[in-house]
Amino acid sequence: MEMEEVIAEVLQKIVPTEEERAFVKELIGELEGIAREKAQELGLEVKPYFVGSLAKDTYLAGDHDVDLFLAFPLDTPLEEVRERGLELGKEIGKTLGEYEIAYAEHPYVRAKYRDVKVDLVPCYDVRDWKDVRTAVDRSILHTKWVNENLNGKNNEVRLLKRFLKGIKAYGSEIYVRGFSGYLSEILVIKYGSFVEVLEKADFILRQKVVDPAGWLKREPEIAMKTVRREVEEDKPLVVIDPVDPRRNVAANLSWEKYGRFYFKADEFLQRPSLEFFFPTGKTGGDYLAELRRKGTHLITLLFDVPEMVDDLLFPQLERSARGFEKALSREGFEVLGWNTGRYGAEKAFVMLELDRVERPRVKIHPGPEFFTERGRDFYRKNERVWLVGKRLYAEKRVKENIIDVVRELLEKNQVALGKNLRETVKGAEILVDYVPRPLENEAYLFLSREKEGLKH
């Protein structure tokens, strides 16, 4: 398939129809009206701003969640923005129908209206970066900057976003660490088009610093400080935020996600195909066959999770998996990989691929130097004891079976776990070389590396 054909076909699927556009326009009109009305009723001098991909007209067809920011004058005390902003959000939410409170740096209202998710976020009405006081304040500036600079390349952004989603490199959530929508927009603005961004995958990485708004000239000291800080933290890219020289737009982009983009961009340019944008779901396979093929073992911990949003839960699951990896490797089990996720509404899982599930019944236990008080103690207390250099060693009986080892590690608090999971993981069900049916495909994707593999 030719590049043009592929792109044309993708565009057909991702550019919103006139019908959808009309719906969105109407929606925005209604929401703005309601917001103004409610602000007035509460006697608040608040301006409603639409931000995000909807406001920038870079949303993908069918994906039109609304971000409505409620901007307070700069001289409003922060406490008032928090409280009265939430109050206003609730009032609007009530009018729209169902709503709930969500928590980020500050609480905000998440409502649903005409089947569309509407976030109502209090913020300051900032004019430039010097006014920024809360994390969300920049959004208004981002929207403004993109709209002023995109120059009709909205569909190029849509292509890039869809491509990044297809190759699993999209999303700036802390547990994804991929490309954000804003970063995609900046790259298109800077390099001209979807294809040009892809062609520059290697170049961009080598350049390292992207400065579309020329901050390095306008505010060299501040911008250089940003560059130095981010380079020191070994970030793959430093994209100086066009609206704030103190910020790296790509601060949360991981090397892994840039790597996916790096290889997939090249492959797509070599052999364009729809598959990159819309990967056909894996048919899956037999995880037990995969275990046999590799000669490895799978242990799965299933446990209840407290009510938590993914943003909070997923990093804690990962932290716990890493904790097991470290603790088990100290115990002589090699962890070849791990995988975590939700299991149903109230449970989560940690999967660990291990080199074995049994170990010797004895372990060599290094002791102190022999000529110390502790050395003489160690000598007295151990039956089989010997020296290597000046250090004493002894044979120590240990649990041999992986389940016993894991239970003991948990009992002795020797696994670093996510802080809200400490208690619940202790009561985990531990499965060896077996997962319940709903996790079979997950286990297969994990063990076969299709999940994180670059070639799938």
Add this chain to the structure above:
Amino acid sequence: MEMEEVIAEVLQKIVPTEEERAFVKELIGELEGIAREKAQELGLEVKPYFVGSLAKDTYLAGDHDVDLFLAFPLDTPLEEVRERGLELGKEIGKTLGEYEIAYAEHPYVRAKYRDVKVDLVPCYDVRDWKDVRTAVDRSILHTKWVNENLNGKNNEVRLLKRFLKGIKAYGSEIYVRGFSGYLSEILVIKYGSFVEVLEKADFILRQKVVDPAGWLKREPEIAMKTVRREVEEDKPLVVIDPVDPRRNVAANLSWEKYGRFYFKADEFLQRPSLEFFFPTGKTGGDYLAELRRKGTHLITLLFDVPEMVDDLLFPQLERSARGFEKALSREGFEVLGWNTGRYGAEKAFVMLELDRVERPRVKIHPGPEFFTERGRDFYRKNERVWLVGKRLYAEKRVKENIIDVVRELLEKNQVALGKNLRETVKGAEILVDYVPRPLENEAYLFLSREKEGLKH
């Protein structure tokens, strides 16, 4: 048993009888006569010296090998000492009966006379340390110093030597690294008696430096240089040689052997027993039962060895065992311990205790950073490939069985082996959890840690 009783009983066994003394005296007389005669015949101005425990009267009953040194005048060229010394040795050897050439720093003759081993070693007739030119030259000075300072404490030395033999801490050979006879003599001279040396096991270690001849006052610069050098090399003791301030008599003493002495001295003083001097041979046990108890595995390599003295062979066997330890641990097998030795007249063995003999069929293979030429290569060449940070990883198929792994490591020269063993080890027979009958007890002593264990 009281200390006095034990000591009395030991002395009875280790002090030579009048009969033995008479035999030794006669032997020495004869040997001296023959040596003088042969030197004269060859027109050599050589003085015969008896050195070692026989000459110092510190030999253990029944253990009366002769060290006869053939001392050349200091103005003899080294080459002449080597050649004519060997010639003289051969002449004496012929007169005595059978003999062979042995190799140390210089070749010497090892003869047998009246069922006693007689070493005939060419050296210089040195007056003090400034004259020392070859490693053996000091022996004459050692003998002289001990005889001048021992003050009739010969049996105290015998007790200490027998004790050190009993606890397996005696012998200065490079593959033993224990206490030498000369070191035992110095300790008795310095601390007064066998029991006093034992009582000071901790004190001596803490003092670190023993200077019986007062070199630190007489030659402070040279002696301090010796102390600094040996302390830097982390030797357990620095015993400045009474006849040479440049030398640490305990240079070859290992921490392990001092550790044995340290604990056994204390135990003996607490509960004196003959067992320390004459350990009753272990009855041995079942090595297979030991493997089952520990849940570990034993692999044994049997291979031919070239004709080599123990001094050369044993360090090479140890080096090879360490080589396997390192190579196998890189391959994911934990080596809990190793053991080496001769097997019959022409073979040697390396035993390795392992945590397992099978591993997964796949290994995680770390590759280069993704954005390099090598990274793109790695990506192309591997099927299952993923990123951790900026580094690529791939799944690699590996041999799973220990025999295949060892064979492959040897084929690819990935095991550091003793230099004369490289070829022969490649043809080794590899046994898993089985040893031939003559090695069964050796395997048991190794696996049960009775061999190196401090408590046996």
